[in-house]
Amino acid sequence: MKSSKLILGFCTVLVAASAVAQATVTVYSQNPAPGDLFTNTGPFSQGQSFGNPNWVYNNTRGGGSVGIRNNYPRSGNGSVYFNSPSGTGKADIEYFANPESAGGNFGPNPYDPSSILGPLADLSHLSYEWYRDGSSSVANHLHPVLRLGILRVNQDNSINLGYLVFERIYNGFGAAPTNSWQSDDIIGSSYKMWATASLGFGDPNVNINNVLKTIPEWVAAASDANATLYVISVNAGIGSGWSGTFTGAVDNITFGFNNAFTTYNFEVVPEPASMVALGSGLIGLLGLRRRKR
DSSP states (O other): OHHHHHHHHHHHHHHHHHTOEEEEEEEEOSSSTTBOOEEEOSSSOEEEEOSOSSEEEEEEETTEEEEEESSSOOSSSOEEEEEESSTTOEEEEEEOSSOEEETTEEEOOTTOGGGOOEEGGGEEEEEEEEEEOTTOOSOTTOOOEEEEEEEEEETTSOEEEEEEEEOGGGGTOOSOOOSSEEEEETTTTTOOEEEOGGGSSOOTTTOGGGGEEOHHHHHHHHHHTTEEEEEEEEEEEEESSOOSOEEEEEEEEEEEETTEEEEEEEEOOOOHHHHHHHHHHHHHHHHHHHHHO
């Protein structure tokens, strides 16, 4: 009897464990230390691929800069670095299923089903870590934000494209901490995200409270409007009207659907010399093992 109970308990643990599938993926810079730095001084958004099939530097303009660098290492030797020299600066890093370049900036094809990451209703994990350098002169509540690119499909098959945006200030927080890494779990903490006007729910510049909801509330609001919301990108970035300068970083962006989720850890690609040293060390260990035999 005891053994059957033990087996039953063990099976229960296995079922519970299999219900959540977690993975960690390392996203490397294209260049060795100090890493990448993509800057666009022009007024129109531009992006840059850095060799990853899904992640791109994106929406960069007005002197904004972005790149996987070693300025603020987190969980390794790097993170995604951001800098904006003025209120016109903007820079993002963005994940797409199939990033397509249009006029030098990247986006999804909203009419291609393969560009959809998943229904918003199925999003089960969304979190990230961020850093604000104390030298930043923008308003003290500003920090790198996390956005979901959203495709709204209406009852008449028309579509809207826009973002749901997480910012701490709209969730009861005050000044953003500086010179230390912070972590925010949007779904786990039931945080609210605001919708850009292009999604068709209202204009945040008129009354942001009308377009500020938790993710389950956004799913319900879309249903009430006979629409369905799909996630087509995951984006972290800074700028667009942030008066002043900003320097900071993000790392460990996590998202997934139906309890299958991935954490993306951003690292600077090892220098060739480091790889040679690693290879030499492995060869030495193998030689030592042979001698012991």
